[in-house]
Amino acid sequence: MGERPTFLIIGAGIAGLTTALAIARAGFDAVIAERAEALSEIGAGIQLSPNAGRVLADLGLDDAIATLALEPRLIDIRDGASGAVLTALPVEAFRQRYGFPYRVIHRADLQKVLADAVKAAHGVTLILGAVLDDVLARDDTLFAKLKGHRGEVMEVAGIIGADGVWSTTRDRVPGARGPVPTGRTAWRTVIPVDNAPASLPTDRVGLWLGPNAHLVHYPIAGGAAVNVVAIIAERWAKPGWNARGDYRLIAERLNGWSPEVRAILAAAATWQRWALNAVDPTGPWSSGATTLIGDAAHAMVPFLAQGAVMAIEDAAVLGDCLAATGGNAEPAFRAYEAQRRQRVTKVWNVANRTGEHYHAEGLTARVRDLALRAAGTRLILMQNDWIYRWRPNGATGETG
Numbered sequence: 001m002g003e004r005p006t007f008l009i010i011g012a013g014i015a016g017l018t019t020a021l022a023i024a025r026a027g028f029d030a031v032i033a034e035r036a037e038a039l040s041e042i043g044a045g046i047q048l049s050p051n052a053g054r055v056l057a058d059l060g061l062d063d064a065i066a067t068l069a070l071e072p073r074l075i076d077i078r079d080g081a082s083g084a085v086l087t088a089l090p091v092e093a094f095r096q097r098y099g100f101p102y103r104v105i106h107r108a109d110l111q112k113v114l115a116d117a118v119k120a121a122h123g124v125t126l127i128l129g130a131v132l133d134d135v136l137a138r139d140d141t142l143f144a145k146l147k148g149h150r151g152e153v154m155e156v157a158g159i160i161g162a163d164g165v166w167s168t169t170r171d172r173v174p175g176a177r178g179p180v181p182t183g184r185t186a187w188r189t190v191i192p193v194d195n196a197p198a199s200l201p202t203d204r205v206g207l208w209l210g211p212n213a214h215l216v217h218y219p220i221a222g223g224a225a226v227n228v229v230a231i232i233a234e235r236w237a238k239p240g241w242n243a244r245g246d247y248r249l250i251a252e253r254l255n256g257w258s259p260e261v262r263a264i265l266a267a268a269a270t271w272q273r274w275a276l277n278a279v280d281p282t283g284p285w286s287s288g289a290t291t292l293i294g295d296a297a298h299a300m301v302p303f304l305a306q307g308a309v310m311a312i313e314d315a316a317v318l319g320d321c322l323a324a325t326g327g328n329a330e331p332a333f334r335a336y337e338a339q340r341r342q343r344v345t346k347v348w349n350v351a352n353r354t355g356e357h358y359h360a361e362g363l364t365a366r367v368r369d370l371a372l373r374a375a376g377t378r379l380i381l382m383q384n385d386w387i388y389r390w391r392p393n394g395a396t397g398e399t400g
């Protein structure tokens with residue numbers, strides 16, 4: 001190994017790329033091994049809440065992200081059946097309260113910002129088309145062998161599995177929890193503004209709630225298109241990310257929803273459908289000099305839009321723990337896991353409860369709607385302070 005310890009990161013998704021930047025900032029080297037031959041992001045859009053913005057700004061990426069992301073004007077929450085507005089949060093309130101905006105961005109744009117920073121970072125190498133083949137330990141030294149690149153063997157100080165919900169690095173962590181079907185599917189499409197119906201404005205995040213389903217949309221690509229995702233309770237578990245969704249099926253699932261929602265469904269040229277799986281965050285994430293990060297450690301349901309944000313937070317904490325231990329993987333990974341577990345588990349559980357809330361029916365839904373109408377921006381944000389106030393360096397943002 002050279003003078004600086006080298007960490008091998010498996011996977012170049014949001015978790016892997018951000019981790020590489022945090023490791024470089026801590027003063028160590030990183031090699032990212034990505035299975036795909038080219039970087040490509042699954043899904044079109046991503047919401048970046050202020051707690052992600054803070055970490056990305058610390059990594060020097062705020063300007064690049066601000067150029068490509070949008071700050072919507074409103075978050076509109078509506079009843080899916082009647083179309084009635086339950087509440088409308090001015091997004092400016094996030095910037096005022098948390099010091100960072102609530103942004104939406106095309107995933108490919110976020111990935112480009114991260115990948116460009118990785119390319120420019122000192123001591124970070126991205127290897128495409130490579131997976132981890134084997135790990136050998138000899139006299140306290142760890143060697144990792146990659147398959148698919150040049151089959152090279154490298155001396156590494158630690159291995160970080162950022163390989164997503166279907167992680168195989170997880171096999172190196174005894175007792176780690178694996179993916180479990182959530183009984184829900186995500187349906188996704190992108191509608192160019194030229195084809196968008198009036199119910200699909202580009203100045204807001206729209207959230208439509210209904211029994212056993214909800215639909216969310218927000219602008220991407222500088223406002224040229226709208227990302228639409230519907231999450232539906234249905235027992236369909238075909239593995240993979242890119243199965244084609246049949247318009248007739250989603251139209252049937254959302255039968256009885258308002259004409260505005262039905263106009264959105266009809267405007268989409270194609271749908272993609274994938275089954276949502278989750279990984280229980282309470283199992284072990286680390287073993288010796290191997291740890292897991294992002295979805296590999298704790299994939300969650302997307303109701304709080306915090307899965308990638310948690311991966312970004314993870315990366316910052318992992319970098320800080322490595323800095324604090326002088327690059328000593330085992331104590332750093334233990335400290336990282338200890339610092340992250342409670343917060344991630346809380347977010348994971350609240351995401352599940354939010355799903356029940358969004359997909360409620362009957363009396364429970366009526367009570368939810370009354371509460372949303374009564375709450376107002378200040379109360380809604382106050383309830384979420386513990387999520388959005390988080391900052392690296394040990395502060396949790398918990399307000400009690």
Ligand SMILES: Cc1cc2nc3c(=O)[nH]c(=O)nc-3n(C[C@H](O)[C@H](O)[C@H](O)COP(=O)(O)OP(=O)(O)OC[C@H]3O[C@@H](n4cnc5c(N)ncnc54)[C@H](O)[C@@H]3O)c2cc1C
Pocket residue numbers: 010011012013014015016033034035036043045046047048130131132162163164165166167168169186229276293294295296299300302305306307308309310311
């Ligand atoms: C419908 C939906 C909407 C969402 N919206 C939001 C949102 O608005 N905000 C938010 O914060 N989160 C959101 N999420 C969650 C977010 O998408 C994930 O939490 C996030 O993408 C996880 O990133 P990751 O890097 O951990 O994993 P991934 O993005 O899955 O990346 C894993 C990478 O590892 C690679 N890989 C896999 N196996 C191997 C291997 N063996 N060797 C080498 N490489 C490998 C893959 O090719 C991939 O590049 C949403 C999720 C869904 C399903």
